[in-house]
Amino acid sequence: GDQVEQSPSALSLHEGTGSALRCNFTTTMRAVQWFRKNSRGSLINLFYLASGTKENGRLKSAFDSKERYSTLHIRDAQLEDSGTYFCAAEVGGKLIFGQGTKLSIKP
Amino acid sequence: GALVYQYPRRTICKSGTSMRMECQAVGFQATSVAWYRQSPQKTFELIALSTVNSAIKYEQNFTQEKFPISHPNLSFSSMTVLNAYLEDRGLYLCGARDWGGQDTQYFGPGTRLLVL
Structure with missing residues (x-):
C-alpha cells in the first residue's frame, strides 16, 4: 500500500498568508526531501532532512522519523510560490513520493 | 553546483517502437541513479535504482526487459x-546522488514521452 500520504492535495492561499503541508509515513523513513515542481516541470530541491527542522527564507520543514511525519510550512506566501509541492521519503536507498500538493497563491 | 540534465526533454514515438533517454550529472559524482515515471494524474513512481558496482534493482511492475x-x-x-x-x-x-557527499538526490527536468 501507499507508504507516503501527502495532504492537502490542493491549497489556495492569499498573498502574505501561510499554511502547512504534511506527509505521513506508514513506516520509518531514513530521510525526507521536499520539492517544488516549477512551471517548466523541473523538480526544485527545497529541503533534505534526516531529522529535526530546517529553515530557508519563508519555508520551514520538519521531520520526525519516530512519529512518521514531515511538514513544510510556508509563511508570507508570494505569487511565485505557486506550483506543485512533493514530499519524498527515503527508505532503502530509494525515494517514495507523496501525491503532491497543488498550491495556488491569489493576489 | 550540482545539476542533472536530461535529454530529450520531450519525445513522441509510435506505439510499439522504442525510445532512449539520457541523464547527465554535472558537478558531482552520480554514485547512484534512480529512474522515476510520473504517469498522467499520478505521482512519481520508482522504476529502478542503479548504484555503481551493484546490480540494478527494478521495482515491482518494472523489468529490465522493458526498461533496460x-x-x-x-x-x-x-x-x-x-x-x-x-x-x-x-x-x-532521473534522480542522481553522490553517496560520498550530501545525501540530497538531484533531479533532472525529465523526459516527457508521448506515445501515438
Whole structure:
C-alpha cells in the first residue's frame, strides 16, 4: 500500500498568508526531501532532512522519523510560490513520493 | 553546483517502437541513479535504482526487459523504453546522488514521452 500520504492535495492561499503541508509515513523513513515542481516541470530541491527542522527564507520543514511525519510550512506566501509541492521519503536507498500538493497563491 | 540534465526533454514515438533517454550529472559524482515515471494524474513512481558496482534493482511492475538501464560511469545513465505503448506515456525523471557527499538526490527536468 501507499507508504507516503501527502495532504492537502490542493491549497489556495492569499498573498502574505501561510499554511502547512504534511506527509505521513506508514513506516520509518531514513530521510525526507521536499520539492517544488516549477512551471517548466523541473523538480526544485527545497529541503533534505534526516531529522529535526530546517529553515530557508519563508519555508520551514520538519521531520520526525519516530512519529512518521514531515511538514513544510510556508509563511508570507508570494505569487511565485505557486506550483506543485512533493514530499519524498527515503527508505532503502530509494525515494517514495507523496501525491503532491497543488498550491495556488491569489493576489 | 550540482545539476542533472536530461535529454530529450520531450519525445513522441509510435506505439510499439522504442525510445532512449539520457541523464547527465554535472558537478558531482552520480554514485547512484534512480529512474522515476510520473504517469498522467499520478505521482512519481520508482522504476529502478542503479548504484555503481551493484546490480540494478527494478521495482515491482518494472523489468529490465522493458526498461533496460545503463550506468557506465559516475556522470551518465540512460534508460530505454522498449516497445512503448500508451500506458508508458508520462514524465520520466532521473534522480542522481553522490553517496560520498550530501545525501540530497538531484533531479533532472525529465523526459516527457508521448506515445501515438
